[in-house]
Amino acid sequence: MSGPVIDIQPGETFTLNVGPQHPATHGVLRVKMEMDGEYIIKAETVLGYIHRMHELMGENRAYPQVLPNLSRLDYLGAMGYTHGHVLAIERAAGIEVPERAEYIRAIMVELNRVASHLFWFGAFVMDLGGFTPLMYAIQDREHILDMLEAVTGSRLTYCYFRFGGLYNDVDDDFVDAARAFIPRMRKSLKKYAALVTGNIIFRKRLEDIGPLSAEMCRKYGATGPVARGSGIDFDVRKNEPYSVYPEFDFDVPVYHQCDSMARYKVRMDEMEQSLRIIEQGLDKLPDGPIMPKKKPKLIKPPKGDYYQAVETARGSFGIRLVSDGTKNAYRFKLRSPTYSNMHLFDEACEGMMIMDALAMMGSLDLVIPEIDR
Amino acid sequence: MGAYFSEIFLGLYSLAVGLSITFKEFFKPVVTVPYPFKTLKMCDRYRGHIELIENENGEPKCVACMMCQRGCPSGCISITTKTETYEVEVKGEMKTKKKKILTGYDLNFTTCSLCGQCIENCKFGAIEFSKEYNLASTRKEDFHFNLLNRLKERNS
Amino acid sequence: MTNENVKQALQDLFPAPEPIAEEPVVEAADKNGEEKKTAKKKEEPRENGLVERDHAKHGYDIDVQLDPGELLAAVMIIDKAGFFLESITGVDWIKEDQLEVVYDFSRYDFDTYRIVIRTRTPRSKPKVPTISKIYSGANWHERETHDFFGIKFDGHPHLIPLLLPEDADFHPLLKDFKP
Amino acid sequence: MNTTDQISSGILGILTTDGLGGFADEAAGIIFLMMLATTLIGGIIAFNARQLIHAVQGLAVCFIGVAAIYYYLNSPFLAMMQMLIYVGAVCITISFAILLAAPEEDKKQGPPSVLSGPFGIITAGMIAFAMVSLALKTEFTIMPKVNMGDMKLIGSKLLTTYSMVFELVSIVLLIAIIGSLVIGRKGRSK
Amino acid sequence: MDLTILNAVVAVVIAIAFAAANAAYLVLAERRGAGRIQRRPGPNVNLFGILQPPLDGIKLMTKQLVIPGGADKALFLVAPILAMAPAITSFVTIPFSDTIVAHSMNIGVLMIFAFASLGSFAILLAGWGSRNKYSVMASVRAVSQHIAYEIPMLITVTTIVMMTGTMNLKELALSQSGGILHWHIIPSLSSPLMPVSFLIFFICSLAETNRAPFDLAEAESELVAGFHTEYGSMGFGLFFMGEYAHIVIGASLITILFLGGWGCPLGLYPGVWWFLLKVYLLIFSFIWIRWTFPRTTVYGLLNLSWKILIPISLFNLLLTAGLLKVF
Amino acid sequence: MSILNLHNYLNTYLVLAALLFAMGVYGMVSRRTLVGMLISAELILAAASINFMAFNRFTAPDPTVGQIFALFIMAIAAAEAAIGLSITIAVYRNYKSVDIEDIVDLKG
Known part of the structure; x- marks a missing residue:
């Protein structure tokens, strides 16, 4: 059920500045909207309010020094981004990673993905005016953050992965906690389904709202849950397997409705799939070292051009690394998924009502530092 | 007509389900820590300055x-x-x-x-x-x- | 196979049957630039052509370098084959006095195939045709590249700073950029 | 309880006159004067305000006063209806019209109409003077209080003796709804 | 001074004080309730946060009232008062029990609706006066919402008035005395759809008081704070208190119209405590609903009213009219 | 005749109504927009119904006729406001103005 079709009278529009400080933009994002009453005629996103030039930092600093930057890209799913970074450098420098480290990485990334999706879930429902699910989601997320903190030492910007391995090993406490967490999380997911997914108000607000066709997704290069909500079966973990993901048995949820609800459902299902991966990872977790025996003291990837894509919580994150053989990168390009996903918004929200447009914006799962980099 | 009423009833039912969940949560103990009065112990690997x-x-x-x-x-x-x-x-x-x-x-x-x-x-x-x-x-x-x-x- | 077709089509863009390098980075070398002794590989700018790369090593499959004039044709081939645009970026090859624009394309299906298209443009007057008419998503990527490298995208509808401030007249990722 | 007595004086029936003597009457008088002033001030704002939204606000104030006047005229029902319909519906509708059409009175160029100047004031003043003097001159035979303000009576009369009025009202309203829908719809017919 | 006048004045003052105190402390109750639902304590510093409302009040009062540059000063200042005053005034006619009523009017129901209609006017003026695009959009939403929901509400009330033959709130409550079976929420022979009416009335009062899930006028995630975006200080405080006063009135009206007023469910010991118990239970459910559901859309809201609530309540009206003639 | 006793005199109401009527008339002639005229018309109607009510209260043998007339006027006013609004909007759509002097299609 979407709003009626309107005819635009020239000169009757007004400009509405959504942002840079606006509750719906989850950060400092600005969307200049030309409105006719409640309808959006044209929208233009203005980025760059927290642009920090991570790419230049990546070129100016030695490879290990860039590590903390990557977790600052996306404060909700930092693990995935660091994973991409270490994988890219390892690919370039040809560093072997011990199996245990790979498994722990996968578990950590998936835990972080669940945490990220949980927070997105809460914030999304809050965008739609429901406050309480956010609090429940944060409670569940706290468990994950506690586990991650016990291992990595920080709660949000884990600088945990190292080239070739990990910062430190996990202990039995973590394994037990993670095992105990999985059934609890499954129960919570059921609760969310009853509280939010089934709710008629919620369904009415999302179903058939914010359609993004598969073709549009392709043209804009949307990835991650946004693309999967539009019927595109694309997940870097499956399509271009990296790390130990081929060892795991998991599904990629795909919905063909192309609306906000589909994107919502994709993420909710993804949490379940992540739990499956964590479960398998904990079962399969081998013993062994977490750092390779021989690791170059100074990382100097050979000259060349490397690309590494990983599936983060928001989509396909890519690093293009141009190395000139020194200890600094020659070019360090970060391809952030939300950047492409957000680009869809300008075109997709035309002709929508502002409420629906902002609901759709929420369903894109924006993390502004990651767009602005 | 049937769809009209079934939507109303299913909608009301879904609302009731949601209400029952929050009602149950209402009687559960609080999970937050009253910060200035109580503090959490930092874990061993906590990374401060x-x-x-x-x-x-x-x-x-x-x-x-x-x-x-x-x-x-x-x-x-x-x-x-x-x-x-x-x-x-x-x-x-x-x-x-x-x-x-x-x-x-x-x-x-x-x-x-x-x-x-x-x-x-x-x-x-x-x-x-x-x-x-x-x-x-x-x-x-x-x-x-x-x-x-x-x-x-x-x-x- | 779509991928083979795309490869063939891209290959057809180049006039002569250039040797397809089976192993990465084997290029014709005419030694006129300065040469580092330590470097194992040649320091020369690559000639236009299509190179197949090892996916496991580099993360992409085909590396096409072409003139800016052929860019649109190549992108159209790729668009027709159903690839999506991953990113556009630049590289400043200051020693060769050239700016490189790199386009990454990938596929949504399980037939993973990543195509990299590069085109070089002189540093003094960097100009590349826009592909935002073909891939609407290129709009922001091109604006960003313009921000960072000062590369003009010909025919771009809205080439104003995106990530940098609106009045920014500097290009931070140029190697001679001094903050 | 005798409702008529209960509400016969005092705005909102805060004070009851039932055998109370002087004070209640005085209070009722004071409040009546206040309401009279409210009505007039509201009216002055309504016809005189430069911005139309202020005029509507004045109209609303005026109508609140008029509702109070109805109260003094022994018809609390009408007073409430006045609030409900005029303030709650008519004023809001007019505000909507202002909001949607954004008419700006003072932006207009050109000479103002002849009638809007002193000429208009004189005309209106003459009308007022004539009516006031007519009202004051005429001897009305004052009957004892007959208006009981009884809602049930109004209801039954409306459906029996004055059923024609009732039908007319319903037809007028129906036509108004249809008419406004038709007129308002036109712009969107594309 | 005459004793009766004194009584009346005292009653009025008590009613207004009750409304104001309720408005202040319901904020606390809301925050505590929200906290419990979300499994956190809520404001709990000094003895369950008992000082929170006065402290909030002091904070609001000591702040400067900033009038935005482009704002329409007169409207901007009048609107909060217009939001608060009618809500509190309508308390005068609400009977808390057989004897505790400031002024029992024979058109009590009508009066409450008449004053409630001023509320939407206040929101319209606030939004317009702020000269903020968000506020204007919010006020337009609020008014269309009020218009849409006043209709089913009045139709439902008409049904009940038809059954009881009075508009006096006291008599309405008295007509339900004698236990739960006499309450209007229980379907009777002449009006079998009464629970549905109750539901409709409940939904409408949620919408009329701008409460979630119908809080479109202050939808903070899209319209920042809606019609009171530009208000700070006591202007905001008055809007806030007005909202809660409206909630108390809505709950009282539901209690009187459907839940037997001050009557005990078993027909024993009727008294003011029953009335307060019912009112606060209803207010709790208002809070409970607010912290459970997401917000509806503009057209979803209007669709609900025009396509579901109005047809059903009209049908109920006709059915009741017919059945009243039969039985 | 005390000033506090004014509410018991018919003339008070008649004078009030006359004043309101005059205000309405003046507004009617001086306002240049449709909406402004609508507002003035409402004032005139209010004056009329006050008169009805006042005469009913003080002189009429029938206790309800004045109120019924006032109710009728209310209905008319409501209908008028609704129609006025839609006409205003329609005029605004077509002329981009609600100034009566701009609406001059019929001028020869």
């Missing part, structure tokens, strides 16, 4: 090799040293040796990103993460830590 570690003599273990300063991505560590000559007896002979003495170890916490590169670079185990998290101030200068002074304060 860095602190110097002392040796048996109460002196900092740091030998001023500058690895931490060089490894820091944000350049927030500044070490000052002086060179001291001293004599040691090696095989019966007295030899003069030079030694770097740490005279100042300043951490600019405003730019620190808590990545832990300094600790990883330290070959001597001379720095550690503190467990302090109650860091709040209205002035920037409060976050320019003089770690040597802090070490002395801890000792006294």
